Amino acid sequence: MSDLYLNTRSKANITYDAIVIGSGITGGWAAKELCEKGLKVIMMERGGDYKHIRDYKSPNPWELDHRGKRTKDEESDKIDITGWMAGETISKSWVGKEEHPYTEEKPFKWVRTYRLGGRSTMWSRQCYRWSDLDFEANGKEGIGTDWPIRYKDIAPWYDYVELFAGINGSIENIPHLPDGKFLPPMELNVVEKAVKKALEATYSNRKLIIGRSANLTAPLPGRGSCQFRNRCWEGCQFGAYFSTQSSTLPAAVKTNNLTISVNSVVSRILYDKDTLKAIGVEIIDTSNNQTYEYFAKIVFVCASALNSNYILMNSANDVWDNGLGSSSGELGHGIMDHHYNIGANGIYEGYEDFTTFGERPNGVYIPRFANIGSDKRDYLRGFGYQGGASRGGWSKGNNEAGIGVDFKESISKPGQWQVGLSGFGEVLPDHSNRVYIDKNKKDKYGLPYLVADCELKENELKMRVDIQAEAKEMLESIGLKNIKSRDNGHDMGHGIHEMGGARMGKDAKTSVLNMHNQVWDAKNVFVTDGACMASSACVNPSITYMALTARAANYAFEQLKKQNL
Amino acid sequence: MERREALKYVGLITGGTLISSQLFILGCKPNHTSENDSPNEILNANQIALLNDIGEIIIPTTDTPGAKAANVGFMMSVNIRDCYGKEKQDSFVNGLGLLNHKSRSFFKDDFSNISNEDKVSLITELDSEVYDSTKKNEDDIHIFYRITKELTLLGYFTSEICLTKHLEYIPIPTKYDGAMAYDGKSKMKIFGSGL
Numbered sequence: 001m002s003d004l005y006l007n008t009r010s011k012a013n014i015t016y017d018a019i020v021i022g023s024g025i026t027g028g029w030a031a032k033e034l035c036e037k038g039l040k041v042i043m044m045e046r047g048g049d050y051k052h053i054r055d056y057k058s059p060n061p062w063e064l065d066h067r068g069k070r071t072k073d074e075e076s077d078k079i080d081i082t083g084w085m086a087g088e089t090i091s092k093s094w095v096g097k098e099e100h101p102y103t104e105e106k107p108f109k110w111v112r113t114y115r116l117g118g119r120s121t122m123w124s125r126q127c128y129r130w131s132d133l134d135f136e137a138n139g140k141e142g143i144g145t146d147w148p149i150r151y152k153d154i155a156p157w158y159d160y161v162e163l164f165a166g167i168n169g170s171i172e173n174i175p176h177l178p179d180g181k182f183l184p185p186m187e188l189n190v191v192e193k194a195v196k197k198a199l200e201a202t203y204s205n206r207k208l209i210i211g212r213s214a215n216l217t218a219p220l221p222g223r224g225s226c227q228f229r230n231r232c233w234e235g236c237q238f239g240a241y242f243s244t245q246s247s248t249l250p251a252a253v254k255t256n257n258l259t260i261s262v263n264s265v266v267s268r269i270l271y272d273k274d275t276l277k278a279i280g281v282e283i284i285d286t287s288n289n290q291t292y293e294y295f296a297k298i299v300f301v302c303a304s305a306l307n308s309n310y311i312l313m314n315s316a317n318d319v320w321d322n323g324l325g326s327s328s329g330e331l332g333h334g335i336m337d338h339h340y341n342i343g344a345n346g347i348y349e350g351y352e353d354f355t356t357f358g359e360r361p362n363g364v365y366i367p368r369f370a371n372i373g374s375d376k377r378d379y380l381r382g383f384g385y386q387g388g389a390s391r392g393g394w395s396k397g398n399n400e401a402g403i404g405v406d407f408k409e410s411i412s413k414p415g416q417w418q419v420g421l422s423g424f425g426e427v428l429p430d431h432s433n434r435v436y437i438d439k440n441k442k443d444k445y446g447l448p449y450l451v452a453d454c455e456l457k458e459n460e461l462k463m464r465v466d467i468q469a470e471a472k473e474m475l476e477s478i479g480l481k482n483i484k485s486r487d488n489g490h491d492m493g494h495g496i497h498e499m500g501g502a503r504m505g506k507d508a509k510t511s512v513l514n515m516h517n518q519v520w521d522a523k524n525v526f527v528t529d530g531a532c533m534a535s536s537a538c539v540n541p542s543i544t545y546m547a548l549t550a551r552a553a554n555y556a557f558e559q560l561k562k563q564n565l
Numbered sequence: 566m567e568r569r570e571a572l573k574y575v576g577l578i579t580g581g582t583l584i585s586s587q588l589f590i591l592g593c594k595p596n597h598t599s600e601n602d603s604p605n606e607i608l609n610a611n612q613i614a615l616l617n618d619i620g621e622i623i624i625p626t627t628d629t630p631g632a633k634a635a636n637v638g639f640m641m642s643v644n645i646r647d648c649y650g651k652e653k654q655d656s657f658v659n660g661l662g663l664l665n666h667k668s669r670s671f672f673k674d675d676f677s678n679i680s681n682e683d684k685v686s687l688i689t690e691l692d693s694e695v696y697d698s699t700k701k702n703e704d705d706i707h708i709f710y711r712i713t714k715e716l717t718l719l720g721y722f723t724s725e726i727c728l729t730k731h732l733e734y735i736p737i738p739t740k741y742d743g744a745m746a747y748d749g750k751s752k753m754k755i756f757g758s759g760l
Contacts, residue, residue: 354747
């Protein structure tokens with residue numbers, strides 16, 4: 001029986017049925033699906049190991065030297081992260097620009113976690129299905145290119161991945177936000193219920209619902225229920241939220257078909273121009289900077305959107321200048337994100353005789369209402385809001401005068417109820433938003449730099465004005481006090497939903513992938529992470545990536561069985 | 566109390582579902598600076614003691630311990646050294662000195678030696694200046710005080726003393742109740758990370 005981890009580089013262990021590049025949200029799924037079908041799979045992870053439970057820490061707050069605050073030391077500065085990402089317990093989960101440089105032709109915040117599990121241990125777990133409103137938009141509006149699939153193609157795969165991953169949610173019958181196969185929903189608190197009632201009475205076409213998140217509200221085999229600590233980013237010892245570590249990895253490991261190769265940066269896919277197929281990958285082992293080759297019948301590119309673009313662009317350059325999948329001229333173009341850092345908050349007077357128990361790792365959601373039905377705006381597409389209500393804590397003492405006994409007593413009691421809404425907006429696929437490779441600049445592995453040349457365009461900027469105005473107006477309509485609205489600006493990438501560059505399409509002349517996520521130019525190469533997206537919708541994308549991956553992996557296996565690959 | 570015992574206990578009290586069969590480790594203590602470590606290059610022992618005295622005026626001992634028992638002065642010295650840029654550090658240290666200078670001017674002694682009543686009057690005056698937008702409040706003494714108040718609160722409310730003796734800390738709530746009755750006078754509970 002072979003080891004799970006590839007401990008030696010030798011000629012004896014270089015050939016597999018499938019190579020999966022990446023171990024994050026989609027890499028884990030590809031590995032699980034292919035392993036469960038009986039394929040021998042090697043999963044390449046560029047970072048180091050990160051073990052479920054063993055590597056997680058849940059310190060008491062007094063055990064943190066800085067009580068959660070960000071230090072100004074060199075490492076933190078290199079990471080260029082702000083807000084919640086910079087918290088003391090998780091700031092080391094991100095890699096920095098100094099260690100992993102890239103070029104920003106325009107500002108681009110590229111948030112990366114380079115270790116086993118990738119950002120599947122750091123995501124915010126919100127899960128919403130797409131509908132045909134999203135799949136049909138490009139075609140109807142003449143933006144980008146039409147998706148080659150529709151909701152009916154992906155619906156059974158949403159079912160499939162939701163049931164395995166465990167997604168909580170409420171049945172709402174909203175046509176453009178399809179209900180899923182849900183675990184019991186989490187609870188709206190008293191003020192959220194009151195806000196919901198008031199908003200839905202005022203706005204007949206708007207809904208406020210409990211968020212849908214990948215936290216277990218009922219146990220699944222081998223995984224425990226959410227304990228309402230809201231410490232997900234530190235790693236959940238209960239396995240209560242979906243990550244590679246808690247979910248897809250154990251399933252893959254159980255098959256005995258998986259080999260994991262850590263510290264393995266895939267530099268290129270090896271392409272045979274006679275058979276028009278990939279034959280494997282070249283990797284750089286970061287522990288010794290040596291190059292190695294691995295071979296397989298199929299390759300799943302799940303390295304996260306920009307890295308997947310990068311690998312394709314850096315492959316088969318002897319055949320295509322701009323890389324494998326570049327024959328349409330679209331590879332690297334149409335980079336998108338979700339723009340946010342925009343919303344409003346205010347004080348809710350009332351319900352002083354209620355408070356909350358526990359920390360819910362989920363909030364409220366207001367689904368998109370813009371440009372739906374008779375609602376027409378001066379921009380295309382739309383946005384949703386996340387948010388919630390909570391009673392203020394002791395930190396309110398930072399903003400008010402007061403010292404001594406009365407002050408101590410007053411800030412030790414729950415404060416006023418605060419309600420906040422934060423918008424997430426769709427970004428249109430624009431050909432000029434692109435990433436490309438700068439062969440003149442090499443990093444420490446001898447690999448060329450990625451260059452990001454992306455910005456929010458007119459549609460997004462107009463939408464942002466509306467996101468802020470609508471949030472403010474909604475809070476005013478329910479009578480909140482002391483309402484503040486904000487637009488803190490948005491660099492592309494800051495949504496941590498960077499996607500596009502290798503879009504699925506109907507025509508090899510205008511897209512990179514076909515309807516099965518196969519690279520048109522190499523049918524045994526599948527790209528199923530954010531890179532494959534032809535448009536972005538406004539909902540958190542990971543559950544869609546999972547569904548596309550499971551669908552593609554099952555198709556890949558069927559094709560292999562029929563000897564079509 | 567043994568960790569598993571504590572967890573079972575929490576489960577019973579809160580009525581939530583508690584995972585008992587899973588082997589889990591809630592995390593080892595990360596390496597952190599011992600409170601017996603010597604003060605640092607930004608703040609010396611006297612300054613740390615002074616910060617504890619100031620903290621105690623902001624969050625005094627009542628029927629529960631105050632900021633001094635929580636050694637907020639030490640926590641602040643680590644935070645000032647590691648989380649603030651040179652300009653803010655200089656303003657802070659200067660402002661701390663200015664407060665002591667004020668104490669000697671008005672009350673003829675260092676802050677740590679004057680009466681509680683006099684301490685309260687000095688801090689009250691500073692506190693009300695800092696939070697009054699009509700007042701001029703951008704001098705070093707104001708910058709220092711704003712930081713001190715913020716770090717006193719952070720240092721106190723995340724301290725072991727506070728979270729074992731003053732507020733109830735429940736690291737593993739096991740459930741979420743969005744409509745828990747509140748009597749208007751009880752202290753808040755702290756959940757999860759406590760941050």
